[in-house]
Amino acid sequence: MTSTPTAPTRWGLTFPLDGIPLAAQRALVESLPDLGFTDLWSMETAGADAFTPLALASVWAPQLRLGTAIVPVYTRGPALLAMQAAALAEAAPGRFQLGIGSSSPVIVKDWNAVPFEEPFRRSRDVLRFLRAAFTGEQVTEEFSTFSVRRFRLDRVPAHTPPVLLAALRPGMLKLAAREADGTILNWLSPEDVPTARAVFDAEAGPDHGKEVVARIFVCPTExxxxxxxxxxxxxxxxxxxxxxxxxxxxxxxxxxxxxxxxxxxxxxxxxxxxxxxxxxxxxxxxxGAPEHCRERIAAYAENGVTVPVPALLPTPDQGARALAAAVKAVSPS
Structure with a gap:
């Protein structure tokens, strides 16, 4: 039995935006709630890290919920990842979700000099470690891909951040359904969403209420x-x-x-x-045109995504005014 997809109550945007300096994005971020956005989700490849832009946004627009989509499970030690997530959860009480994932060999091995080994087990182990660390209890455990001895989080957030796991194929989707608070999808069409949700929902059980976030690449140009x-x-x-x-x-x-x-x-x-x-x-x-872009983004929600998160790509037009127009083109309003 699967959960019945419903229309989203949330609508995100990938942040920070390209084309203008991070410090100059405050006014744009402050305008997002009036455009119908409810969320900001960061990414981490070779630009900004996943946490710093969200820390700024937590002050600029305290109405918005924040999330990482995603933080790689390899490029920080488990304790540092827990500390950074806890700090942001403390700065934005009840408004932060931590999205983690295995990332890719290029980002992990080629750019960060970390062996990209056993991504399923590493993702599972980091997820389990974070669950334990966020309780504030001391963690001493031999995980299959790393060991932790006597780590205790000194600043335990009052609101434990939900942890979402990025997933593509059935194995990771099932792990996310069993042990995480939701999943993050990437590089799929609206018509692909039911395929992923069928696996996720079957493992999570009926009426599970877990988040299904999707990063959606959008180029609002005709x-x-x-x-x-x-x-x-x-x-x-x-x-x-x-x-x-x-x-x-x-x-x-x-x-x-x-x-x-x-x-x-x-x-x-x-x-x-x-x-x-x-x-x-x-x-x-x-x-395509803004109307078409909004309809296509909404189709992800109609097919089972609970938080569509457009990621704006550069258009032929340049400058702050063009960027503001692009943001409006992918807004729900």
Missing amino acids: DVDYARALGRRLIAAYLTVPAYAEFHRWLGRGEALEPLWKNWAAGDRKTAAASIPDEVVDALLVH
């Missing part, structure tokens, strides 16, 4: 050629990561994306990106 060219570059970069390749095979895109994977493996990245069909780009990247 320049179709521009949007598709950008989409092809991003899809080629992400969907050639082994975990994402297997994810899309599971979703049924194996045949459509086989030329991408074959040419990428042969070192011909230009041909690889060019081989991605228009229908795949249009499925995974929201683009």
Whole structure:
């Protein structure tokens, strides 16, 4: 038995935004509640870290709920991750959710010099450690991927932050359903959501009430050629990561994306990106007029996402005014 998807009461935005300095984004953040946004969700790749922008936003717009989507489970020690999450939960009482995930070999190994080993077990172990640490009790445990001795969180937040686990395929979706407070989806179409939710809901049980967050890449422009060219570059970069390749095979895109994977493996990245069909780009990247973008984002919610989180991509227009227009284009209002 699965939970029945309902219309979202929350609508997020990926933060910080590109194109203007972080310190200059205060006015834009302050305007978000009036546009219907309820959440800000950070990301962590090679730009800002996941926590600093949210700390600023917690002061700039205290109406907004905050979340990380995601913090890698490898790039901080378990204790430091617990401390950073607890600090933000203390700064924004009852308004912070910690999203964690395995990330990718490029981010973990190539950029942070950490071995990318056993991502399922590492994610499970960090999740279990955080649960224990947030109680304020001393943690001494031999996990399968690391050990902790006599760690106790000195500043225990009054509101324990929910922990969400990023998931793609059934194994991680089931782990998130069993042990986390929700899951975070990425790089899928609205039509793919029921496939992921079927696995998640079956494991979580009926009426579980857990969050299903989705990061949604949006390029609000009617320049179709521009949007598709950008989409092809991003899809080629992400969907050639082994975990994402297997994810899309599971979703049924194996045949459509086989030329991408074959040419990428042969070192011909230009041909690889060019081989991605228009229908795949249009499925995974929201683009078009503001009305179309809003309808497409809403379709994620209609299919079972409880918190849609648009991630704005650059449009042909530049500058603060264009960025403000883009934010409005992906707002629920």
